[in-house]
Amino acid sequence: MGRYVARRLLQMIPVFIGSTLIIFCMMYALPGDPVRAMMGDQAYDPAVVASIKKDLGLDQPLLQQYVNYMTGLVQGDFGTQIASQRPISDVITDAFPVTIRLTIFAFTFVTLVGIGLGVVAGLRPDTLRDRGLLTLTLVLVSMPSFVLGFLLQYLLAFKWSVTTPTVTDSTDFGQLALPATVLASLSLAYVARLTRTSIAENLRSDYMRTAVAKGLPRRRVIGVHLMRNSLIPVVTFLGIEIGSLMTGAIVTEGIFNVRGIGIEIYEALTRREGATVVGIASLMVLIYLAASLIVDLLYAVLDPRIRYA
Template identity: 80%
Template sequence: MGRYVARRLLQMIPVFIGSTLLIFLMMYALPGDPVRALMGDQAFDPAVVANIRKDLGLDQPILQQYANYLGGLFQGDFGTEIGSQRPVADIIADAFPVTIRLTLFAFAFTVFVGVGLGIVAGLRPDTLQDRGLLTLTLVLISMPSFVLGFLMQYLFAFQWQLTTPTVRDSMNFGELMLPAIVLGSLSLAYVARLTRTSMAENLRADYMRTAVAKGLPKRRIVGVHLMRNSLIPVVTFLGTDIGNLMTGAIVTEGIFNVKGVGNAIYEALIRREGATVVGIASLIVLVYLATSLLVDLLYAVLDPRIRYA
């Protein structure tokens, strides 16, 4: 197991470099000049702009800029915003905990509600409960997140006045509840359907008939044999879904005015602040890689037949 983990960690290095390089090139390939944008509509001296670009290293070849950025990244330096001269690490330190809090809230909602609904429907396929779940999840999958967000905002905030329409305090879990539900609704639909399908298929498996024939208690048959095998595809989806929730939070944070990563990326794109976008994207890439490794390790826990030599 230790050798497998070490090998996976080594494989993450080229993946991280390749993904961040692609993001870096895409960001700096966008039209516009962030230094020129600082001047606004007023007249400017081209020599002054050239000196500023030279001080920031923007006059160097793009690959050299990426090499400099990567070298600073390994030392904990995410760069500096051109407009505000504020370290990107400080921006991330302010925005990332908010998005992490919102993502974990949405992830917990997805796991407990989605898996729970999937288990109820999977144990009783082709019943009214099963058809109701499939209909509900189909509606959630078909509805765009911004439509669901405005709908939930209208009902819970304006009609029933159960919560505030926007988040005023990002540290308040009560105010983050509605954005988290909206953020996790699409993932909940997929998790519920995946759990339901996996459990319905495993109910007809040979090992289930053997467990019943041996006279094992129903609680052990469902809780140990059926659940452990049925949750493997669900765990695979949930592992990658953490990163999807973080990137999907951009729309949700905009609807509910949450000052998280989504708001920071949006403002950075408007101001053409490439260092901020690339820095946040680099952290999200690390989250994807870490959750991918964790999912692979969980396979061996859920299924004893899986071993990493």
């Protein structure tokens, strides 16, 4: 077990280097550069731009820039935003907790409601309530989150004034409820479907028949025997979804003006602030990697047939 974790942690190093390099190259490949973006529509002197670029090290070859960036990163220096002159680490520490709050809210929603709906439908497959859930989730899966976002924003905030249209204070969970719901909707649909299928399938298994034949009360048959088995694939999926929720937050944060990393990364992209994008994206990569490691370890706890040596 310990060796397995150590191996997985070591494997993260090449994955981390590789993914940052790819993002770095992609930023480099984009047309435009941060200095020109900073100038906006103003007329500018090419000589000035060139000198600023030289000061910032942007005239060096791509690989040299990458090495410079990584050297800084290893020493804990995320770099500085060109336009605002703010250290990127400050930007991240400001925005990250906001996104974390939003993600945790959405994740809790996905887990409770998604699994709940899945169990309710899966226990009675092919009935009206099962068909109803499948239809609802199909709608959620096929609707892009910005459509759902603007729709709910229009109905709940502008028409009925149930909530505020945008989030002004991210520590207020009442304000976060709407963006969290929108953010959660897609994952929720997947989790509900996955749970439903898993429950319906395990319901027919031989060990369930044994559990009934043992004379166990229905509560125990379902709560212990069915759930333990059915939730194994769901837990795996949920772990990976933490990452998707954080990246999905980019759109949702835009709609509801939540000042999290989604908005920061979007703005950095339009200003071609490579260092900011790579910094935030690397952080997300790390979260993804950590989440998948935790899921794999949890998998072994839930399913004794899986053992890591």
